[in-house]
Amino acid sequence: MADQGGWIYSDTVKDHFMNPRNILRDEKGFKYDGKGKTGNIKCGDEMIVFISVDKEKNQIKDCKWQTYGCASAIASTSAMSEMVKGMDLDVAYKVSPKDIVKELGGLPDSKIHCSVLGDKALRMAIDSYYTQNGMAEKVTTKEALIICECMEVTDHEIEEAVLEGARSFYELQEITKISTGCGECRQDATMLLQEYTNKHFGECSI
Amino acid sequence: MQQRTVYLDNNATTPLHPEVIKTLTEAMENYGNPSSLHQYGRHSRTEIEKARERIAHFIGAEPEEIIFVGSGSEANNTVLSSLTCQPVGHCEVGCQSSASIVTTNIEHPCILESAKCLKDRGMTVDFVKVDRDGKVDLEEYRSMLTPNTGLVSIMMANNETGTIQDIKLLARIAHENGSLFHTDSVQAVGKIPVNVKELDVDFLSLSAHKIYGPKGIGVLYVKKGVAFCPLIRGGHQEGGRRAGTENTTGIIGLGKAIEMRELEMASEAKHLLELKQLLKEGFSANIPDIEFVGHQEDCLPGTLNVSFSGAEGESILLYLDLEGIFVSTGSACASGSLDPSHVLLAMGLEAESAHGSIRISMGRDTTREDVEYVIEKMENVISRIRSMSTVYHGRN
Numbered sequence: 001m002a003d004q005g006g007w008i009y010s011d012t013v014k015d016h017f018m019n020p021r022n023i024l025r026d027e028k029g030f031k032y033d034g035k036g037k038t039g040n041i042k043c044g045d046e047m048i049v050f051i052s053v054d055k056e057k058n059q060i061k062d063c064k065w066q067t068y069g070c071a072s073a074i075a076s077t078s079a080m081s082e083m084v085k086g087m088d089l090d091v092a093y094k095v096s097p098k099d100i101v102k103e104l105g106g107l108p109d110s111k112i113h114c115s116v117l118g119d120k121a122l123r124m125a126i127d128s129y130y131t132q133n134g135m136a137e138k139v140t141t142k143e144a145l146i147i148c149e150c151m152e153v154t155d156h157e158i159e160e161a162v163l164e165g166a167r168s169f170y171e172l173q174e175i176t177k178i179s180t181g182c183g184e185c186r187q188d189a190t191m192l193l194q195e196y197t198n199k200h201f202g203e204c205s206i
Numbered sequence: 207m208q209q210r211t212v213y214l215d216n217n218a219t220t221p222l223h224p225e226v227i228k229t230l231t232e233a234m235e236n237y238g239n240p241s242s243l244h245q246y247g248r249h250s251r252t253e254i255e256k257a258r259e260r261i262a263h264f265i266g267a268e269p270e271e272i273i274f275v276g277s278g279s280e281a282n283n284t285v286l287s288s289l290t291c292q293p294v295g296h297c298e299v300g301c302q303s304s305a306s307i308v309t310t311n312i313e314h315p316c317i318l319e320s321a322k323c324l325k326d327r328g329m330t331v332d333f334v335k336v337d338r339d340g341k342v343d344l345e346e347y348r349s350m351l352t353p354n355t356g357l358v359s360i361m362m363a364n365n366e367t368g369t370i371q372d373i374k375l376l377a378r379i380a381h382e383n384g385s386l387f388h389t390d391s392v393q394a395v396g397k398i399p400v401n402v403k404e405l406d407v408d409f410l411s412l413s414a415h416k417i418y419g420p421k422g423i424g425v426l427y428v429k430k431g432v433a434f435c436p437l438i439r440g441g442h443q444e445g446g447r448r449a450g451t452e453n454t455t456g457i458i459g460l461g462k463a464i465e466m467r468e469l470e471m472a473s474e475a476k477h478l479l480e481l482k483q484l485l486k487e488g489f490s491a492n493i494p495d496i497e498f499v500g501h502q503e504d505c506l507p508g509t510l511n512v513s514f515s516g517a518e519g520e521s522i523l524l525y526l527d528l529e530g531i532f533v534s535t536g537s538a539c540a541s542g543s544l545d546p547s548h549v550l551l552a553m554g555l556e557a558e559s560a561h562g563s564i565r566i567s568m569g570r571d572t573t574r575e576d577v578e579y580v581i582e583k584m585e586n587v588i589s590r591i592r593s594m595s596t597v598y599h600g601r602n
Contacts, residue, residue, distance in 0.1 A: 017521075018528065023594040037596070042557040044518060044538045044546065046596045066596045070520035070537070074594065 009071060010105035016075035021082050024050055024064035032064070033132070036124025039117045043150040043181030045069035047077050049121035053089065053129055060084050060092055065118070072107050073115040079103045080118040093126050095119045097177065116177070120152055147188050150181020155192055162196040169193060211530040212576045216416075216569035217365050217393060217509060218534060222459075223418035223570070229462040230420060233455045240452050241443070250454045257461025261425060264464045265410070266401035273426045273444045274457050278392035278413035279316035280437070281426035282359075284448075285388045285409045286320040288435035289356055290327060305356020306330030308385070310342055311552040313361050317390060318548075321359075330354065339501040340369035340553050342376060351383040358387050359409075362394035366536060366549045366565055367500030368509025370398065374405045381406065386432060392416055392424075396467040397475065397506050408432045414456065418570065419463030423456030474570050478507040481568055481577045485510055488581030493588050495598075499550065499563060508568035511536075513559040516598025517591040519546075522564055525587040531580055536563040558597070 007014055024030055032050040039046035047067040054061045063081040067074050080100050084092045097116040101107050107116070130138045144154030153176045161175040169186075172178055172193050179186045213221070222230070233253070238246025240254050255269070262269045275281045289305055309321050311333040325331040332350040335343045342360060351358070358380040363370045377387040388409035394400055395410075396417030402410055410427040414420055426448075428434045434447060441449030489496055495515035514522065519537025526533055536547030538561060545551070546560035555563075566580070592598035 017524065020594060025593055041561070041597060044557070044561045048596050066594055068516065068595045068597045069518050071524045073518075074521060 008108060009075070010107075012079070012103075012105040013072060013075040013107065016078040016104070017071045020074055020078040022062075022064045022078065024048075024066055030062075030064055032125075034125035034127070034129030036121040036126070036128060038120040038124060038152050039069070040150050040181060041068060045073045045115055045117055047073065047117050047121050049077070049081075049118060049125045051084075051122070051125045051129065055133070058089050060087050060089065063122070065121070069117075070111070070115055072104075072111040073117065076100050076104060076107070076116045077118040077121075080122065084122060089126055089129075093123055095122060112174075112177075117151070147192065148176075148178045148181065148185045150185075151177045151179075153178040153189075158189065158192045159196045159200075162193065162200060166193070167197060209530045210579065212532065212579060213571065214531065214533050214566045214568055214576075214580065216572075217368075217506075217565065217567035219415045219421065220418045220569050221571065222420065223463060223466050225466055226419055226459050226462045230455060230459045233458040236454065236458075238454075240454060250452075253461075254452055254454060254457050257457045257464075260461045261464050264468060265395060265412075265427065266403045267427050268430060270445070271402075271427055271430055273428060273447050274452060274460075275424050275426050275448055276422060276453070278390070278411050278416075278424045279314075281411035281413075281424050282314070282316045282388075282390050283320050284426055284437040285357070285359065285411070286317065286324060287437050288433075289324065289329065291435035306332070306352065306354045307357050307359065308332045308334060308347070308350045308355050308380075309359045310334045310336060310361070312336050312340060312364055312549045313359070314365060314390060314392070317359055317361070334360075336553055338554050340364055340367045340499075340549070341501060341504070342371055344375075344379075347376065348379060351380065351385060353384070355380075355383060355385040358385050359390065360387075361390040361392075362400070363391070363398070363506050363509075364500070364549060365393050366547055367511045367553070368393070368506035368567075369500040370394065370504040370506065372504075373407065377405055377407050393506060393509075396464070396471060397508070399471075402427055402429070414460040414463055417463050417467055420456050420459040423453050423460050425460070470570065475507040478568050478572070481572060481574065482507065482510050484574070484577050485566065485581065488577070489584065492581065492585040497559060499553070499555065499559070506567075508572070510566045510568075511563055512566070513550075513555070513563040514588050514591075515558070515562060516595045517562050517588050518595075519562055519564060521591050522562070522587060525590065526564075526583065529583045529587070531583060534565045534567075536565065537561045 033053040034051045037048045050064045052061045063084050065077045065081050067077045083103055097119055100116050101112055127139045144156035146152055146154050157176050161172050166172040166175050169190055178189050238250040240250040258269045258272050262272050321331045334347045360371055360376050362373050373389050380387040386408040389407050390411045391400055392411055392413045395412040408429045413424040436447050438449045443449055443452055497513045499511040499513050519535030523535045536550045538546045550560040
């Protein structure tokens with residue numbers, strides 16, 4: 001056939017999919033300081049992120065990963081692992097799906113919600129490093145309640161999203177990817193959205 | 207160098223048969239409206255009726271039992287929507303308005319969505335479950351039939367797994383209950399022998415583009431004497447049962463496709479079964495932790511559904527795509543929805559197996575070399591995906 005048709009993903013995504021960087025093939029062969037796991041096989045995506053830390057500089061020395069998931073899940077984890085190498089832990093802690101998508105040169109809308117999970121796994125990896133190195137006070141989501149099992153979104157994150165401007169359920173999903181897996185938490189999430197909107201802004205559009 | 211391509215998505219659609227292309231090319235010159243009384247019109251009419259006879263003969267029907275429609279989906283929608291017909295006005299058909307429907311939860315979306323729509327309108331719709339092989343649960347099926355069941359609709363062969371139902375038995379059970387029986391045979395007609403008289407069905411749907419014919423043309427078989435209510439009204443075409451100027455070119459193309467099926471179906475089926483065996487042996491020998499999904503005997507000759515543990519379907523599909531191999535998957539990620547295939551879940555597959563499933567559907571162009579190429583590439587693709595997988599890590 002003359003025309004192969006456009007790939008549904010950007011060239012950067014394609015490149016990371018074809019040549020994923022920093023895969024951890026042998027867990028024993030990599031001395032890591034933090035490990036975080038997120039996602040759920042049932043929902044179709046699961047990833048584990050491993051970091052080694054330069055303790056003097058408080059920087060991520062190396063970042064490796066494993067992913068079960070679609071092309072954009074693989075590509076987004078690969079891209080993130082490149083992004084955060086050499087990054088200050090404080091900065092890495094705030095890497096968002098949006099940052100990863102930007103790095104990838106965009107993703108189809110339907111993919112952003114469900115496949116960009118790397119930032120969560122990274123945060124968990126950093127949390128585990130903090131906890132093991134006497135900096136548990138830096139763990140911000142420790143006592144949070146997980147509302148969405150599939151995407152591991154907590155009530156704290158819903159509140160943060162509301163403070164960032166989320167008012168509708170769709171906007172909440174845009175920011176947190178909540179309820180994009182099995183969907184069972186939708187009702188809980190909607191109630192919390194309402195609760196936090198009322199708490200902070202005394203109004204709710206849903 | 208041009209990349210080698212292997213098309214293994216024939217259940218989605220098929221390439222046109224070269225003979226069909228020839229016939230279509232000639233038929234496109236033929237623009238007369240078959241309803242016109244002049245020579246051009248009469249010529250189109252003659253060609254349409256020739257095709258109708260050929261198709262009727264192929265499935266054991268009478269020509270007047272064949273209604274040309276725009277697609278398999280239209281055929282299926284027509285059957286289900288005719289149940290909402292009310293016995294009012296000048297419509298002499300409306301006899302099913304109080305009826306309920308029994309269907310299965312592995313049907314094509316055009317049946318499932320239509321059935322759900324009827325449910326929303328207040329009709330009772332029951333979905334029979336299937337077993338792990340994708341076969342209808344007979345006990346539950348029997349228990350769901352009530353005096354109110356106006357229609358049963360069960361697909362003959364499943365598009366995702368290729369599993370074939372015992373339509374003859376299912377239709378007999380429906381008839382014993384006084385219910386009409388429809389079978390969506392879009393994946394079956396032209397691949398396995400189908401005879402409406404022998405199966406004793408009241409309605410049957412088929413489509414041209416699944417059997418090397420053109421897109422945009424299908425057939426609804428309606429048994430003589432069975433109440434039928436049109437979906438598209440406002441014309442005398444097809445005996446008033448489907449309005450709209452006939453798709454003459456498409457009908458002629460379908461007629462030719464059926465003619466070629468008469469000649470090639472049996473030998474092709476034998477060839478495809480051999481190739482499928484090769485695939486299964488090749489995969490089993492080279493790739494651990496796989497599962498062949500669906501009934502392995504009562505199955506379309508060219509369809510193989512296989513699930514790879516620890517590997518996600520969209521990744522498999524896209525890595526194969528880079529190798530020039532074109533398949534489809536039951537994974538959620540590829541479908542744009544959040545759930546994996548409803549068919550595989552209904553069969554009781556775990557979500558992980560459904561996410562990791564690949565459908566290989568071979569056709570008349572598939573060769574032994576193609577199959578060998580696929581076996582070789584699949585092994586690389588799966589081990590590559592598993593090597594980065596959270597699930598499979600350490601197992602290979």
